[in-house]
Amino acid sequence: MQRLSKFIGNQERVEVLTERKRADKVGIGEEFAEFEFEVGPALNRQYVDALQADPNRYKEIVHPGLLLFYSNITRSPSHYLPSGTATVHAKEETNFHNPAYVGKTFRVYWKVIDIYEKRGNLFQVKKALILDEDGQVILERTINDTHLSGRR
Amino acid sequence: MELMGIDTAEGTVFSGYARKLTEQNVYDFSGGPRTDPEWPHKTIHTSTEFAQNCGLRERMASGAMFEAYLVDLLIDLFGEEWLHYGSIRLTFIFPAGPGDMLTPKAAVQSMQQMDFGVRFVMDVWCENQRGDRTC
Numbered sequence: 272m273q274r275l276s277k278f279i280g281n282q283e284r285v286e287v288l289t290e291r292k293r294a295d296k297v298g299i300g301e302e303f304a305e306f307e308f309e310v311g312p313a314l315n316r317q318y319v320d321a322l323q324a325d326p327n328r329y330k331e332i333v334h335p336g337l338l339l340f341y342s343n344i345t346r347s348p349s350h351y352l353p354s355g356t357a358t359v360h361a362k363e364e365t366n367f368h369n370p371a372y373v374g375k376t377f378r379v380y381w382k383v384i385d386i387y388e389k390r391g392n393l394f395q396v397k398k399a400l401i402l403d404e405d406g407q408v409i410l411e412r413t414i415n416d417t418h419l420s421g422r423r
Numbered sequence: 424m425e426l427m428g429i430d431t432a433e434g435t436v437f438s439g440y441a442r443k444l445t446e447q448n449v450y451d452f453s454g455g456p457r458t459d460p461e462w463p464h465k466t467i468h469t470s471t472e473f474a475q476n477c478g479l480r481e482r483m484a485s486g487a488m489f490e491a492y493l494v495d496l497l498i499d500l501f502g503e504e505w506l507h508y509g510s511i512r513l514t515f516i517f518p519a520g521p522g523d524m525l526t527p528k529a530a531v532q533s534m535q536q537m538d539f540g541v542r543f544v545m546d547v548w549c550e551n552q553r554g555d556r557t558c
């Protein structure tokens with residue numbers, strides 16, 4: 272958690288969700304439940320194929336696209352939205368720190384750091400951080416999401 | 424593709440290879456692991472019905488796919504070292520779905536000599552077969 276704090280800052284309020292909570296109701300300072308995943312060769316190859324990337328480049332290195340997908344907020348075990356509602360990605364910044372290696376286990380953390388309104392829509396800003404099993408920082412993201420509902 | 428060097432001129436535009444988005448690509452990227460019995464999971468990316476229930480006209484590929492295409496291009500240009508220090512900032516502006524052809528592009532905006540080497544600032548984007556920028 273100290274590593275997460277270093278990147279996320281804002282220590283005034285930290286509350287880690289242990290149960291599912293409507294994602295669009297998660298407030299500033301709250302952390303979504305962390306997510307752990309292992310990347311084996313088959314999963315990595317699935318993303319190499321999906322992205323039509325060079326398999327030789329990504330034999331040992333995890334394709335960054337896999338890491339982006341697995342650090343989307345919908346991966347958090349505490350993420351929940353009612354039927355007919357979805358999270359939509361508006362913009363983001365990703366900082367890469369180290370390559371991720373196939374065969375390792377990774378852990379993702381998320382914290383809501385801001386909420387703002389633009390053109391009548393609420394946007395939720397989250398920091399996401401991926402660490403590998405050795406505690407090495409792989410990447411950090413600042414993600415701006417909004418939520419769509421078909422029941423407006 | 425050759426790696427970037429200090430002799431690369433500002434304004435130079437680099438183009439990655441075009442990728443045709445297919446159903447399979449979208450399922451593989453956004454549907455969860457293929458080994459999952461419920462694969463592909465229903466999301467706004469994989470299911471038209473799910474997307475329409477959420478108020479969208481149709482399903483759309485994840486913006487993270489566009490970002491991944493760009494990361495591939497940046498590794499082409501800067502080498503795998505880019506994964507130690509690279510940074511990318513994107514706004515998702517136009518959706519894409521199966522049947523669309525997407526090409527990642529990067530243009531040298533500026534370069535600056537730093538203590539640790541040369542810092543390049545690039546304008547990066549993906550464009551579809553009509554020339555619209557998706558991000």
